[in-house]
Amino acid sequence: MIANEIFLWLSVALLALAAWQQTARRLPLVLAGVSATVASALTLFLDTDATALLQLTPLRVVILAMIFVVAWAVINYSKQAIAEEQNAHRYWRWLYATLAAVILVIVSNHLLLLWASWVAISLSLHRLLVFYPERPRAKLAAHKKFIIARTAEFCLLTAIVLLAIHFDTFLLADILAAWSEDPVLTTELEVAAVLIAITALLKCAQLPVHGWLIQVVEAPTPISALLHAGVVNLGGFILLVTAPIVFAVPMAQWIVLVVAGFTAVLSALIMITRVSIKVKLAWSTSAQMGMMLVEIALGLYELAIVHLLAHSIYKAYAFLSAGSAVNQTLQRRLAQAKNAQWHDWLLSLVLGAGFVTLGATGYALFSEMMFAKSAESPLSVLLLFTAALTMLLAQRHSLEVNGSILRFSALALLLVFAYFGLKIAATPFVPALYPSSAAFLSLPDLWVSLLILLLVVVSMLLHIFPERNISQKLSMILFAGLYLDEWATRFTLAIWPIYPRANDKSKRHQKEKANAHR
């Protein structure tokens, strides 16, 4: 064992101890954070030992940092919010246990250790989701999640065993090294890749197994924040650390592109039909996870890393500040939007496309200079960004005052700068051996572009022509969530009910019914 590994173990042990002690204090988290920082610093000076149980790569360090930030906010928030609960000690036990397990997953190099801590996260989180066991809907969501999680774990374990059989090791670093030396696909590798892709989709709450993520807003606000900002990313994480192997398998890549791609579009559209703030946020998570997975499948690792980090921070904040929904509404009511005219749309589209082209060109030049690798952006992501900027620029007027095109262009340029700047900043965190992104207008790129066009067209239709027949039909279907989760609910109830057993009369009735059938 080497020094950095000792500090990592210490970090996990401190959190585990806090769980054992059921403490509401922040000190264990601070010490764990310090310990992890020391470990990260040491990693800079030491050669990473690929035979170690634990391992820190730049990617893992930056995710670790994000986890600590979110954990700090969640614990800080919980101290006050949960203080008066009768079972607060249980809350703290399982919160700290979840955090310990999350940290362990992020730093595991040994795949069985990773798997075990992965399971531990889910089991600890389950206890937090049923923190109010008297709430049937909370139980329903937890049971649903329990079933999905066990399925995902089974997939992952099978994949791990297959990888271990093929490479004759459980250490991820060794596996990746062996793969880069000899990238030959076998059936077991293909199966493993598909299973990992499915694991990621299950853990990232992709359609049609998204229901648990939506319904766990039954849990206390800070738990929702932790789940949506931290735990749900695990699917993305597992894909990011195994990407070279998984995406060498076209079937795995296409499973992600299709499922996550549809999820990104549909969840985003369903999101706008939701009636309550937390449920809106939950659908948005499902959509955002979809987009992140699509970016990984397109080989846009640096963008996916930015997405993972930024989304976590944003979503943690959005959940914890859900109590300001009333003030958000007031802010909108003070300056209600004026519908944009067609010439606004046209001008904005031209400007938006121009800004994005400018940014992409600058990015490509800079990237080639800095990292000596070509950084061609796929069309799809540029399209998405252009659509976003067009909307920003076109819808700049309120009923009372016109927004200045200059000011809004400046804002758009700032966003372009931030977007490409962050991509550049994230590039060093992508392991050197990773393959480059899908080519401009390659098949995956075209597919995703198509989906993005679908998203833009449908949301424009709903927004600009809400009274058209087709819009009304669409909005009803979206409002019903495409009837997807109902099956999951029914299935979950069938194997794990949430209510106490019906009284004896009912049993008698069932028996009578059975007899009658005979």
Place this chain on the structure above:
Amino acid sequence: MLTDNAEHKDGEVELAAISNACRRIAPTWPLDQSIAVNPWWEFRDQGYGETAQHLQHIAAVDGFAAPEFYLDAYSRGEISDWAIARAAERLQAASGNTDPAPFFLQSLKNQGKRDHLALFSGQVDKFRDNHYMRWQEEIVHQISQFCAAHFQSLRPMLGKSSAREKKSLYAHWLEVSRVDYGLSIVLSAPKLRPLFRELPDSADALIQFVVAELNLSPDDVEDFALACLYDVHGWASWVAYRQWQTHTATGDDYYSADVESAEMRELLAIRMAWEWLVFTYVKRYDNGLCALASEAWRKQWRQRKGKENDTETVRAEEVWGLALELEYQKRLEQKLPKVATEKQEPTKTWMQAVFCIDVRSEVIRRALEQQHDGIETKGFAGFFGVPLAYQPKGSALVRSQTPGLLSPALRVEEWLTQQELHARLTRLNNKARLQTWSSAAPAAFSMVESMGLIYGPKLLKGEVLSNSVNDLSHVQNWQIIAESDELDVQALTDVAEAVLQAMSFKNFAPLVLLVGHGSESRNNLQASALDCGACCGQTGEVNSRVLAQILNHPKVRAELPKRGIDIPEETRFVPALHNTTTDDIRLLDTLKLQDLPMPLEDVLAGARSIAQRERLTRFEPAKAALPQKEQDGLLRKRGRDWSQQRPEWGLVNNAAFIIAPRSWTRHVNLEGRSFLHDYCEAKDPDKKVLTLLMTAPMIVTHWINMQYNMSVCEPLKFGSGNKVLHNAVGGSIGVFEGNGGDLRIGLARQSVFDGEKWLHTPQRLTVVIAAEQDSIADVVAEHKVLQQLIDNDWLHILQWQIGQPLMRFYKGEWQQNIEN
């Protein structure tokens, strides 16, 4: 219920029954103006006990606290045998018992879970295999989700805004439900969806249809309808609010646009339709279950009449509830002075401060008066009698700052220059557009990728959006407008005159503070419940600023003597705001005050410390001994902490409303449990002021009192549950607890419960009035609503004359309240 020979020809009886049920629901205000309401306001024509009993039976809601609450109070000696005996006697429940206390103690202890009528859907659930979703739960969920979508204003979904055909609530629901394949799946009822086709297209037809199909006896229709509405009581209350808006116009139809006259009936139709759906579904596809459920259901309704007369347990609660109130009244009477205390050595009054009647004002007023003998305080409704609505200049938003019972007659906006206005509109536009953009479906991804990280610092600091309307109102100069014209001097003088007369000033000190109040909290969906109820759930800032501007207006001051009001020239009216979280009193005017006997900062700081300590001693005894500075820091932190679930205790434990001269109560510690309104009978010969006080502020205090009571007695229906689970619906319509269920109304658990015990004692309001018996009786005789409230036991009216025992007014008779 399924009587064999029920006749349904008499449609008019049914219609009347349905209308009766529909008018029984009290409104609930939206989150940005959540004023307190008595959820049983529309039952005031019935006795309190009778209502509690009736609703307990048909909807399983409680009007009294749980037995343990009274038993605890008894064991602590807070309810004595004397009070039980007295209460039993008053309710004529003693039934020949010579020693009622042990009897009622026993019957309270024996009180088990009580039966209540189930809806048919609930009855089916009792027999349903637990591997299936429960009907009733899914029904409430479906109706609730639909209502939220139908009513949310900013982004009308589901084609509601269609210009071609405005759909009524029921028709809209039917349209959406007929294409919803999900219900059949989730309920494991594959043939459910086609049944929606069989439902009539109009609400009235549907109601007739269901009454006939379920074979309801005419006697049962009203209760059945009420039980249906109580199953979706939150949304029914929202509909009641929309209808309320049609007769108290606030100039703001943001929440009540397109309200239909029969919207409650539409909602009822939806809920009744579901009863038919369940009934028909099991009848057609699960005959065994149908037989079981119908039999049990029918039996319940058949036995109903008998059960309602079996009143012993309810009586026990009533006796205990009244006993608690009598104990309080006894203690209160002992506290009130027996002889008039005039000031020992008359000090010149140099400052008068007018506060809201709010129970929180009582504490700070006492603390302020302790600072100097030359300080007087007054109690008045916190909107200061100026019925205004605030419209931030250049915006479409209109916000009432007038009690929910009244309509604002004036509109005020800030006086801004063109440049200031343009700058403001631009700033507001930029913020609102960025917010809208961030949540648009195609933009959300890029928003996260480009600017998601800027939420990092906010996340660590806990920074959240403040109330942007409040932020606009910190302005000195106001335009006061009626209809569309600015008020002239005569009109302003009219306002000033009316207000000053109602405030019953004897003389004016050189400095008169008009102290509105507001709470401070962050990230709090129910923030407005802590603000001033008289200002429709806003802070009193705008009202106090506007009134001060009127009263300081030189031309108005020149006019007032002509109307018999002499204000010394030196008198200044200064707007101020009492922060009820920190007990700061902040002056809203930057004038230099000279020649005061004591520096004003010292006065206010001194009062603050006393009030802070008193509140902590009352609510958190563990923190009472902390040094003053730490207490101050602690309370300040609460107002700024985004994770704080209870920035302050609000109006918890309110118990009395005292209408009397302040000099009578000045030296009495009323423990922050009393609303106080100044009243000087000598200055009110024609009883105009008394009438106003009994018909407006008294109703408001009754509503507040009942909201707190019911949030404790029936937290499920009349309380909004755990704040940690709150989830704002439709922007600011209300909250869900968790991801769905019915809309929740009333106060959150954290507002009345400290984790171990209830901090609000549910007891009906005791109103103490210092006026002649005849005056009070006359006012009551003229107002039916007062007779209802008094004679049906919704509140207690006691008359107070210095040196005399408190006299109780009940059913037109005067009696000594508590004999010695």
